Amino acid sequence: MKFIVLAEMEYTARGPGTIMLNIHALRTQRQTVISETFTTDPYIKVEELIAAQGENRLIRFEIAEAGTVKVTYKATIDNFCEIKDFSQVDEIPVAQMDQNVLPYLYPSRYCQSDKLYRLAWNLFGHITNPFEKVATLTNWINKNVLYLSGSTNAQTSAFDTVTEQAGVCRDFAHLGIALCRALTIPARYITGYAYQLKPGDFHACFEAYIGTEWVLFDATRLVPLNGLVKIASGRDAADTAIANIFGNVTFDSMLVSCDLAGERFEPFYYRDGQLTGLSYP
Amino acid sequence: MKFIVLAEMEYTARGPGTIMLNIHALRTQRQTVISETFTTDPYIKVEELIAAQGENRLIRFEIAEAGTVKVTYKATIDNFCEIKDFSQVDEIPVAQMDQNVLPYLYPSRYCQSDKLYRLAWNLFGHITNPFEKVATLTNWINKNVLYLSGSTNAQTSAFDTVTEQAGVCRDFAHLGIALCRALTIPARYITGYAYQLKPGDFHACFEAYIGTEWVLFDATRLVPLNGLVKIASGRDAADTAIANIFGNVTFDSMLVSCDLAGERFEPFYYRDGQLTGLSYP
Amino acid sequence: MKFIVLAEMEYTARGPGTIMLNIHALRTQRQTVISETFTTDPYIKVEELIAAQGENRLIRFEIAEAGTVKVTYKATIDNFCEIKDFSQVDEIPVAQMDQNVLPYLYPSRYCQSDKLYRLAWNLFGHITNPFEKVATLTNWINKNVLYLSGSTNAQTSAFDTVTEQAGVCRDFAHLGIALCRALTIPARYITGYAYQLKPGDFHACFEAYIGTEWVLFDATRLVPLNGLVKIASGRDAADTAIANIFGNVTFDSMLVSCDLAGERFEPFYYRDGQLTGLSYP
C-alpha cells in the first residue's frame, strides 16, 4: 500500500540542547521510502544515525540557542504486508531459535516478563498453537485493559498495566510483549504511523516471533493491521522513543497524520478463531 | 595478564530442557583466549552463538532426558588493560556521541535511570570531569550500600537498591549504571571472572563511556580492577545472564575460580582524588 | 471448641533490645482464655498492652544484656464459631456502613486496593451476593496463586502477588483483603493458631464484613475454618506482626502448635455453590 505520512513537531529551547528524533519511516526489504523530506525551521544541520541492527533511523541535531524550532517530516511510503495461515506453525523451542531473536526473550525496562511467568502460564499456557496463543493474549488485553488517555505516564510498565488495567497504545504493547516473553515467545515493540488512527498520533503495537517471522499484533484494535508504516522496532519504548531531548528544551505540540496515496484500502483485523496472521517481512 | 579460569556447574533435569550459558571468556582485541575446553558430562552436542555486536559468546545445548548434567569450562586467557589519566577528558555532549553507545543511555530492566534523574543530578550534577563524576558515584554506592549476600533476588533493580541500600555485586553494578545514564553518561553491565574474589564466583561490575572508551568501575571494591576476565557486556543482567534455563531443569551447584598463570600481579584500585582510569580496550 | 495452643520462640541478643510479641490468644465475647501461661527464660518482667480497639494483646519486654531468651506461651482456649446462611444478605452500601468498619475499606501497606479496582471489578463485579463475591475471589486466589514457602518476603504486597502468583498464607490473605476493599467490602487481616496446620506455624487469613458481621475466609484452604484461635486482627500484617524486634536481637527458632482439647472435631470448609459462612462473633 502507498501512504503519505506527516509529522510536525514544535519545540521551545531556553538554551542549547540536543534532540534525537525517531520519526523517519524505516527502510526495509518490503517498505520503500518513495520520497521524504525533513526540514527544520529555522534551518539546523541534522545527522542521520542508522542503527547497526537496522531497527530505526535516528535523526540528531543540536539547538544552539534559545528559540522555537519546528520540525516537519513528510514521506511517501510503499509497503507490503503478507497474510498467512499459521494453523500449522508450531512453537519453536528455544534450542532452535535464531540467535538474533534471543534478546527479545529477555525482560526489559517496561516489559518485566520475569514477573509474569505464572500469570502468563496460568492464563495461556494450555494453548499449543503459537499464533493462537498470542492472538488469545492480545484479545485478553483488549478485553481487560481500558484504553484511557492520560491514565499512565512515561514510567508505567507492563507490571503496572497487568493489574491496573488502563493505559494507552504503549501500555497495551508493553503488556503484550511481556506476556509473550513470559511464554518463551520473542516479542518486540513497534512504533509507526497508522492509517485511520483518530485522533492522528504516532502508534505503538508489537510483533511476536512465530515460526520464522515477526507477526504483527495490536491489542488496542484501534486501527487495521495493514495500515501501518513502521518507524522503529526495539525491546520496548525505551529503545524507540519518538523523541529524546537533552538540555533545556521542551516539547510544545505535534501534528501527525497517515493517509492513503490513492489506492483502495481493505481493512484487515484478526478474527476470533482464525489463525491468519499479518507480517511485514 | 594471564589467568586460568574455571567454571563447573551441575544441573538436574527432570525432563527435556534447554540451557544457554554465558560463561565463555570474551574474545576481544585485547583479550586472547589462549586455550579453552568446554565439556559436558554426559556428552551433549553444544552450539556456540556469537552475538552480532560481539558482546558475548552464548553456548546453547539441549538436554534430551531426565538426569544430571555437569558442565566444565576451563580456559587460559591473556588480556591487557590500559591505565590512563582522565583529568583532561571532558564530558561528551550527546550530540557528539558515537551512535553505538546511545543504547547504553536508555533505561533497562534493572537500571531505571528515568526514575533517578533528580537524585543523580542533586548528588553528582555539580562535578564537571566525567571520570571524577563516575568515580564519585561509585564511591557513594560503596559507602552507602551494604554488601549482604542473600539480601536481594533476581528481580531487584537499581530503583530498589538506591533506597534499600543492600545487595550483591549485581545490584551495585545496576545502581552504578542507572546513575550514569541518569547523568547522560552511557554505561553497561560487565560479567567476568575476577582474580582474588572470595569466595570464588562470577563477578559483575560496570563500564562507563568516558571520552572515547569504556572505563571500568566496581562499586563493590571487592577485587582489583586489573584482575578481570570479561565474559559479557550488555545493558544489564537481563542481557548477560550466566545461565538461562528452559524446561524442567534446576541448578544444583557451581564452582568458579580465577587464578594467575605465573606472573606477578600488582593490584590496581582507584584512589580518591586521582583521575586515573582503567579500561580493557 | 477447646484448643491447647503453644508457641515457643528463641532469640539471641547481642546487646540490649526490646521485643513486642503478638502471640496471646485474643479475648473476645466468644473466645475465652480458660488458662494461659507466658514465661521467659531467663525471667524478664513483661508488660501487656491491650489495644484500645481490642484487636490484639501485645506483650512488650526489654532485654537488658546479651544472651539468649526463650519465650513460651501456652494456653487453653474455648471458642465458638457461628455458621450461617448468607444467601439473603445483601451488600451494604457505604452510606450505611458502620463507621467502625470504614478504616477497613482504605488501602494499607500490603493491600493496595487502590491499584486493584479495575481488575477486581472485571473479575468479580458482576456477582451480586456479597458472600458469593468474596467466596469466589477466595477461590480465584486459591486456584491461581501457588503456595510456595520462601517465594516471598516481608515486603511482598498484594500488588506483587496478584501478578507473581506465588506466596504463603500472609500473601494469600493480603490479596484477598485488597480485592475485597477494591470491591467496597471492608476486610481485615487475622492471625491465629490453626488446628491441623502442618507443619505447625502461626497462620494468617482474613475476614470480610458482610451484612453486619465479620465472616472468615482463607484462600490457602490449608486448614478448616473452624479450627482457628484468633490472635489479632488489623489492617494487614503491619498491624499484626507476630514479633516486632528493636535493637540488636535476632530470631533463632520457633515451635508452634494447636491441638484439640478433647472434643470431636468436624472440619468445616466452604463449598462451591453454598452460601454458608463462618464467623467468630
Add this chain to the structure above:
Amino acid sequence: MKFIVLAEMEYTARGPGTIMLNIHALRTQRQTVISETFTTDPYIKVEELIAAQGENRLIRFEIAEAGTVKVTYKATIDNFCEIKDFSQVDEIPVAQMDQNVLPYLYPSRYCQSDKLYRLAWNLFGHITNPFEKVATLTNWINKNVLYLSGSTNAQTSAFDTVTEQAGVCRDFAHLGIALCRALTIPARYITGYAYQLKPGDFHACFEAYIGTEWVLFDATRLVPLNGLVKIASGRDAADTAIANIFGNVTFDSMLVSCDLAGERFEPFYYRDGQLTGLSYP
C-alpha cells in the same frame, strides 16, 4: 489564633452515589470550633461520623440522583499552639512508648518505612536529639525534593518520592513520616487548612512523637507552622482523604481558604540550629 476557614466543593453525579468528606475542623482540647456551617446545594441530609480515636470528623451523605451538588463548609476556629525547647528531650525507647503511639511506628500504604531503614540510619542515625533528628530529615526533604504540582498522583508513595525527588505537600509529608518510622520515631499524617498557603488549598504535613507530645513538621516550608487548622490525623493519606467518593460521581472544582479573624499574626518557622518545636496539644 482565630481563623476563618472555607471550603467549597462541587460534584457532578451521573447516578446515585455516596460522598464522605473529611473537611471539618477537628475539635480538640486546644482547638475550638467557635461556629461552623455545612450546607449542600441542593439540600441533602448528612451524617457526622466521629472516629472513636478522635482523629477526624467524617461527613457522609448520599446523592440520590444525577445532578450537581455544591458543598460549603465555613467555620471560625480558635486554636493554640505551644512552642517549646526540645534540646533536653531524649529519644523514648520503644520499651517505654505509650501504646497508643505504637501503630504510628508501623509502615502504611504510602509510608513504607520498612524499606527505608538503611537509608534513614545512614543519613540521620548519628543524630541523638530526636527533635534535631526530625528537623534535620525535614530539611533534607525540603532541600532534595522539588515541589512540583502535577508530578505525582494518588498512588505515589514515600518509596517513590525518596528517589524521584519531586512531589506535592502530601508526598513531602509521606516521606517525612516514613523516615521517622524507619528511625523508630512514631509519626502521623496531618491534614488542615493553612494560613498563607497560596494558592488556597488543603494542606498536608506531619507530626512526630517526641518526648510525650506530637510535634509539627512541614517539609514543604510553604506556610508558617502556627497557621494550621487541623482537619484530621492518621497513618497517612489513606486514612485522611479529603473526600472518598463511591458511585458514578466526579469532582468538578474546589475553593479553599484560611484567613485570620482579626489578630496580629507572627509567622513561626523552625530555624536551623534551634531545637524549638511547635505542637498543638
